[in-house]
Amino acid sequence: MNLEDTIYKRQSIRLYDDTPLDNQTLNEIRNFIENAKVLNPNIKWSYDILSTKNIRTIMRWKAPHYLVLFSEEKENYYQNIGFIFQQVDLFLQSKEIGTCWIGMASPKKYKNEDKNQKFIITIAFGKSPNNIKREINQFKRKDLDEISDKSDEKLVPAKLAPSASNSQPWYFTHNDDGSYDLYRVKLGIIRNKFVGKWNKIDTGIALAHLYVSNRDSFKFYKKDSPKELKGYYYDGSFII
Ligand SMILES: Cc1cc2nc3c(=O)[nH]c(=O)nc-3n(C[C@H](O)[C@H](O)[C@H](O)COP(=O)(O)O)c2cc1C
Structure with missing residues (x-):
């Protein structure tokens, strides 16, 4: 596979x-x-x-x-x-x-x-004694419209990404030129101290799924003045 x-x-x-x-x-x-x-x-x-x-x-x-x-x-x-x-x-x-x-x-x-x-x-x-694969209906994940400003099938690989405690801390917005901005949920002080760093690993993981699914077109970059999104940190932009 x-x-x-x-x-x-x-x-x-x-x-x-x-x-x-x-x-x-x-x-x-x-x-x-x-x-x-x-x-x-x-x-x-x-x-x-x-x-x-x-x-x-x-x-x-x-x-x-x-x-x-x-x-x-x-x-x-x-x-x-x-x-x-x-x-x-x-x-x-x-x-x-x-x-x-x-x-x-x-x-x-x-x-x-x-x-x-x-x-x-x-x-x-x-190696595991069990079958390590599962079927798509066994994934417990947020719906596409909960993780993005527009329901977009191109984001399905990111939606399926693993994250610490399955928190799925990512949010994607679409730009007019076809690129995307990636945001990471802001946590309260206590939660941030314990799981904040894992959320950053999680957004990197989601980007890896988008790269693997779009190897030829994937480009990642950071904007100097990204749009602010209430309750989220800007984590970067990409083309797929
Ligand atoms: C950054 C990170 C940290 C994780 N830490 C643990 C952990 O300490 N113990 C554990 O059993 N699973 C851990 N997980 C696995 C997640 O619980 C798991 O990925 C999530 O529940 C989604 O399930 P899935 O990977 O089977 O799709 C971690 C996953 C990530 C991405």
């Missing part, structure tokens, strides 16, 4: 075989990561693949592998990580390998070689 078709089938997996993946598969994954498209080429990022014993998590389930993700702190860095690694999530699921983004897991005693990069988030992955 290709990455685009995987958007309509994937789901978060929380039941894994203990058996690790073979080295050839792990190398294919590394190779995919190193060739994934980035949103912001000026931001340094890195990753490592760790086993269960090197991960601290409050999740009651365990996976044989964890991608731990790091980035420099520059404008849009959470979105950039979401964008790159949602392509990886789709790649893994297209190969029948289960995945789950986990905000609630971090590497134990890990030192990144680049001290300017901080730990961002983890993705659990591995």
